[in-house]
Each structure stands twice: as C-alpha cells, then as structure tokens.
Amino acid sequence: MRASVDEDPAAGNDGAGRRPGRPALAGAREVLAIPAFRRLWMVTGLCSSADWLALAAFAALAGTLATSSAGLNYAFSGVLFANLLPGLLFSPVAGLLADRFDRRTVMAVADLARCALLLSIAVVNSYWWILVGGFLVQVATTMWIPAKDAAVPGLLRRPDQVAPAAQLGLAMTYGLTIAVAGGLFTLITGAGTVFGLPSHVLDMNGLTRLAVVVAALFYLASAVSIATVLPELAARPTPATPAGAADRAPDATPGPGLGAMLRDSVSYVRTSPLVRGLLIGMAGALAAGGAVVGSAQTYALSLRGGQAAFGLLLLAAFVGLVAGILGTPRLARRVTHERLFGIAVVGAGSVLVVVALSPHLAVSLAAVVAVGAGAGTAFLTGVTIIGSRVEDAMRGRVNALYQSMLKVVLGCSVALAPLLVTLIGQRRLHLWGEDFLVDGTRPVILGAGLLAALAGGLAYRRMRAGIAHSGESAGQRR
Structure with a gap:
C-alpha cells in the first residue's frame, strides 16, 4: 500500500x-x-x-x-x-x-x-x-x-x-x-x-x-x-510531490538535500489544509489536556476529595483514553475520519466546561472519563489520517511533527497551568442569592475547554477544505 x-x-x-x-x-x-x-x-x-x-x-x-x-x-x-x-x-x-x-x-x-x-x-x-x-x-x-x-x-x-x-x-x-x-x-x-x-x-x-x-x-x-x-x-x-507539481515539468522535484527537504516539508504543511487542520485540532486538544493535568491536583482539593480524588481523576482519564482508543474503529465505520476527529476534539472541549462547573466529585469523574475518551479518539484518528492520507515521502516528517507537538504543547501547557491558577487565585462570586468561592482551577479548565472546542471546529473546517481541494485536483487530472 x-x-x-x-x-x-x-x-x-x-x-x-x-x-x-x-x-x-x-x-x-x-x-x-x-x-x-x-x-x-x-x-x-x-x-x-x-x-x-x-x-x-x-x-x-x-x-x-x-x-x-x-x-x-x-x-x-x-x-x-x-x-x-x-x-x-x-x-x-x-x-x-x-x-x-x-x-x-x-x-x-x-x-x-x-x-x-x-x-x-x-x-x-x-x-x-x-x-x-x-x-x-x-x-x-x-x-x-x-x-x-x-x-x-x-x-x-x-x-x-x-x-x-x-x-x-x-x-x-x-x-x-x-x-x-x-x-x-x-x-x-x-x-x-x-x-x-x-x-x-x-x-x-x-x-x-x-x-x-x-x-x-x-x-x-x-x-x-x-x-x-x-x-x-x-x-x-518515494520522492514527495510538491504543491503545484502537476503544472510543472515531470522532472521538477525537490533536491535531495536535508535543507531542501526541510523547505519542502514547511511548504507541504502550509499548502495542505488536511495536515494544517489536523495540527490545529491536536494543538488545541493538547493545550486543554495539559491545562487539566497541570491543575488536576488543586482541582481535586477544590472538590474536597484530597489526594484520593486526585488519583481517581487520573484513573478516570486513563479509563476514558483506553475506551476512546478501543471504540474509534467502530465509530469510524459511521462517520468520516475528518468529522470524527473534529467531533472528538469539540466534544472533549465541551465536556471540559462541565468539569469546570462541576460541584461534585461523581460528576467530575464521569466528565473526565468522557474527556479522556474524546482525547483517545482524536489521537488515534489523527494517527490514522497521517498513515492513510499523507504520502509516503512526507509521512516521516508529519509523524515527527505530530509527536514533537505532543510533547511541546502538552509540556508547556502543564507548566503554564499552575502559574495561571496561582495568578487568578480565589474569587468570591454572588449568584442567585448565594456566595460561591471559586478557585483558579475553574477558569483555567473552562478556558481550556473553550479553546479545545474552537480548535476542533476550525480543524474540521480546514480538513474538509483539504478533501474538497483533493477532489478538485483529482478531477482536473482526469
């Protein structure tokens, strides 16, 4: 293949x-x-x-x-x-x-x-x-x-x-x-x-x-x-086909040097809506996930569950992740990979809003399982798209970018979340005649959820544009 x-x-x-x-x-x-x-x-x-x-x-x-x-x-x-x-x-x-x-x-x-x-x-x-x-x-x-x-x-x-x-x-x-x-x-x-x-x-x-x-x-x-x-x-x-190569002479391929390959990979990402959408969606999902991981311990304390609640939240995220990975092939039989990827990222971000507003540990655990399932589905769908839709000559670079983004975005988000929680601190809100004490984890998780939902929607639009562009190019070649 x-x-x-x-x-x-x-x-x-x-x-x-x-x-x-x-x-x-x-x-x-x-x-x-x-x-x-x-x-x-x-x-x-x-x-x-x-x-x-x-x-x-x-x-x-x-x-x-x-x-x-x-x-x-x-x-x-x-x-x-x-x-x-x-x-x-x-x-x-x-x-x-x-x-x-x-x-x-x-x-x-x-x-x-x-x-x-x-x-x-x-x-x-x-x-x-x-x-x-x-x-x-x-x-x-x-x-x-x-x-x-x-x-x-x-x-x-x-x-x-x-x-x-x-x-x-x-x-x-x-x-x-x-x-x-x-x-x-x-x-x-x-x-x-x-x-x-x-x-x-x-x-x-x-x-x-x-x-x-x-x-x-x-x-x-x-x-x-x-x-x-x-x-x-x-x-x-096999050599990559750069953007616009169909309109040039058959021998107009990029040079074999690493510098030329680096320029070609940058051009490929810039001109491929499918890959751009994939990277945008995963960046949003990873930033949100990192924010949750970075603030999870303080969030568990806000639920008055102590370290036991923190352990349960991590376990719930892992269970959801496994469930999402195992269930992805069944879901992919009903919807396209682009739609499934977008739904998974938007869904995970939307459920994070529930996590941010949750007053009880039981609600938080159920929501975190759903967030983990969305993350697992998005990750496996992204790997599948790279493996089946990115040409062989570019697949190594796209895979490397995908993996490095996983570490960079996730690591930066994990490190930044505690700082944001500290800067926001605790706030007392008066709603519906009641006073509520809200710590910094809630706004951080809420913002992370909205960011993921926005990134998922934008990613789906980009990826669908990439499919339409591929179909038009194929029709012109025929």
Whole structure:
C-alpha cells in the first residue's frame, strides 16, 4: 500500500473518508496476519520493553548514586527530563532522516547506538553519565520512532488497516511492554533476596546495572531482527510531490538535500489544509489536556476529595483514553475520519466546561472519563489520517511533527497551568442569592475547554477544505 491524500475507493475507501466496517478484533487479527507487520510489531515490543526497563533502572541507579540530598530529590525528575528533552529538540531532524534515508538502516543504527550507550552506562556507573547517556539514548529513540511510524502503512494492504495497526502499536507500547518491563525489573533487582546472594558477589547497585544490560540486549536483538527479517523496511521513500507539481515539468522535484527537504516539508504543511487542520485540532486538544493535568491536583482539593480524588481523576482519564482508543474503529465505520476527529476534539472541549462547573466529585469523574475518551479518539484518528492520507515521502516528517507537538504543547501547557491558577487565585462570586468561592482551577479548565472546542471546529473546517481541494485536483487530472 502506498497511501496518499487522494481517496482510493478500490482500496476500501468509500470516497468520503469512511472505511468498511469490521469488528475491531477481526481487524487486529487481519493486520497481524501480515508477516512483515507482525515482525515489526514484535520488534516494537522489544524496543518498548527496553525503553521502560531502562527508565526504571536509570531512576533506581540515579537514586543510589546521588551524592547530595538535592541529587536524590531530583533523581527521578532529572531522568524523566533527560528522556523528554530529545523529543522536543530533535523530532524535526528525525522526521527528515525518516524521509531521506533507508528506514531500516536508520532504525538498526539507532538500536545499535542505544545498545552501546546502555552498556556504557552500566560500566561507568556514574550519576551524571546516567543523565547524559540517557539523554543520548533518547536522541536515538527520537530517530527510531518516526522511521517506524512512517514505515507501518507501507507494510499494510489497505488504508482501512491503519487504525487497527495503530491500536496494536499503542497496546504494545503502553500496555504489554509496561507489564513486561515491570516484571523483569522486579525479578532482576529482587534476585539477590530470592536466591540469597552474598553481598560481596554484587555491589550496591549491581543488579540494577544488570537490568540496564538486559535492556541493552533487547536493543541488540531489535537491531539484528530489523537487519535480517524485515527487508520490507529497506525501500527508500518515494520522492514527495510538491504543491503545484502537476503544472510543472515531470522532472521538477525537490533536491535531495536535508535543507531542501526541510523547505519542502514547511511548504507541504502550509499548502495542505488536511495536515494544517489536523495540527490545529491536536494543538488545541493538547493545550486543554495539559491545562487539566497541570491543575488536576488543586482541582481535586477544590472538590474536597484530597489526594484520593486526585488519583481517581487520573484513573478516570486513563479509563476514558483506553475506551476512546478501543471504540474509534467502530465509530469510524459511521462517520468520516475528518468529522470524527473534529467531533472528538469539540466534544472533549465541551465536556471540559462541565468539569469546570462541576460541584461534585461523581460528576467530575464521569466528565473526565468522557474527556479522556474524546482525547483517545482524536489521537488515534489523527494517527490514522497521517498513515492513510499523507504520502509516503512526507509521512516521516508529519509523524515527527505530530509527536514533537505532543510533547511541546502538552509540556508547556502543564507548566503554564499552575502559574495561571496561582495568578487568578480565589474569587468570591454572588449568584442567585448565594456566595460561591471559586478557585483558579475553574477558569483555567473552562478556558481550556473553550479553546479545545474552537480548535476542533476550525480543524474540521480546514480538513474538509483539504478533501474538497483533493477532489478538485483529482478531477482536473482526469
């Protein structure tokens, strides 16, 4: 399959963006029946297990190697920051590499680099090298992810298989591999107690360093698998067709250099209403989600539920997110992906208004579940649109932009929300003859909901304009 922005009725598309209806489980089985995708899915499992195992081991190592109370206090947050920063800085470069070079080579080299860096962290056994080496590991991971995401649609047989493939990828990355990594970390670090190993056999953090070595071996196994059993990834992306190319000579294609590709990607986003609408909608949804996460703890206190209410709110958001991801393929059988994306973002923003006005924890929990469902639906629909409607030569860059925006907008919103809550403070309102004490979380969440609803509506209009433009261009070519 080579997906593009044009509709392909013969490939299972009805011309309006809808896909033929099949149960989600049947779609997952059908996708896993494709040998190349199944092998890549297992490789993703190896790498994701290594990611989570390394993160747990880094946090534990940093805690034992810290030489000051400040270092101990910032051990986990420092490791987490070192893991997030490369995605903010290098995602655009990663997208260019995914669209410029052989994706199998990019992924294999990134895996080998991660393996070598983890081994060096286990050997050096230094607090600062955990942070620096972990940062470099995530640089390699940032290069790996867009190449993998851009390669997946090319392994499938029809555009309607992109959604179940994305579901399987999310289930592997944020479900199975977390359980595998957690179990392995517990088994490895608890081996000394279980087997009664004497203290002189292993030093204070020897078993934790062994967990780092195991994660390195997972990356090595991934690199070997990519190089030996996934030749389908070796195909270099086809050259992108820049805007207006249909009116120029057939050989008028952009230059092969990274600078030309960067200019071409900027031009592509500017001239593609579909991609612009997708990015606008996700930016609004992520900004709203970040505002909620950043103010959630104070909001829970305003409901007089304490830390228990905070935990319940996080659980409700996660349950909603999973429900939205699982239910998206069924909804996509009835409405177009563009309409579903817009409805999901507008719906999540509208329900946030209920969250902002809610006086009771029970109402808030139900509303937060609905917000999470809208966010999960929007995210999976966005991934599906990129996989099935963005041409192969641009898919790596669009995926990288999508992922980097996820981290940048969400991170900035999470950081800004507490500041806004503090600046607004508490206000006493007199309504219907009663006095109400309103804290700063309510206006922040209300504003976030309205922003998301506005962004969702604007995104849908842009994306529909993109579909109309594609149809007109196709008609002119015929």
